[in-house]
Amino acid sequence: MVENNSAKSVLQVGFLLALTALTGTGVMAFTNYHTKDIIEANQRQVLIRSLTSVLPNVEYDNDLIEDVITVTDQERLGSKSPLSIYRARYKSEPRAAVITSVAPNGYNGPIKIIVGIERDGVISGVRVVDHRETPGLGDAIDAQRSDWILGFTGRSSQNTSTAQWQVKKDGGEFDQFTGATITPRAVVKAVHNSLQYFETHRQELFVVTENADATDHLHHKTLSVTDQK
């Protein structure tokens, strides 16, 4: 009788343990699933906000995040990894591209930028999206710290010659910062390179890729002509 009772208790404890483990796993799976959704939605919002910030006067009616290609050109875009180019269209007509690129030679490492360029080759806006430049010295490239980055808006190859695409200290048009020339020099070069990439590839950049999976912006289409130098 005593043996019977203790066997029953062992079974009950075992059952309770199994139930607790199952409930825990279920709660974790549920939380993971929903957290992933929330993170993805947030990342999407951040991306939309940055893309919109460099297209202030561009009229478009497409979903920028879905209309994207990936390209590779280390010399012009500053990275050997594929980078995204978003296309803005109005009634299917190309209006602008947002090129993501990298200034590889920042003072403290690579500086990631986005460059909005209208179809006619005029820059609609530039923003730094990631950098590690020194606070109080190089970080004036950040739109939240100064207006310096707004100086690229309206620039093109037509109104700014190659010699002018430099900081003033090097004979160009763009201000350097007090005691910090390396950072703005790197950004000016990266913006100019992005513009030159746009001009070289203007035709292919707006081609609509037919086999595109428009629902999955994480699996970008890859531009087949990656470089034509």
Ligand SMILES: Cc1cc2nc3c(=O)[nH]c(=O)nc-3n(C[C@H](O)[C@H](O)[C@H](O)COP(=O)(O)O)c2cc1C
């Ligand atoms: C601790 C420290 C941090 C610095 N951070 C930056 C920076 O973020 N960006 C920058 O352009 N220069 C920075 N500088 C200054 C550069 O070393 C350099 O003197 C400055 O960019 C001027 O360059 P130039 O001599 O080519 O004109 C920093 C210097 C020190 C000592």
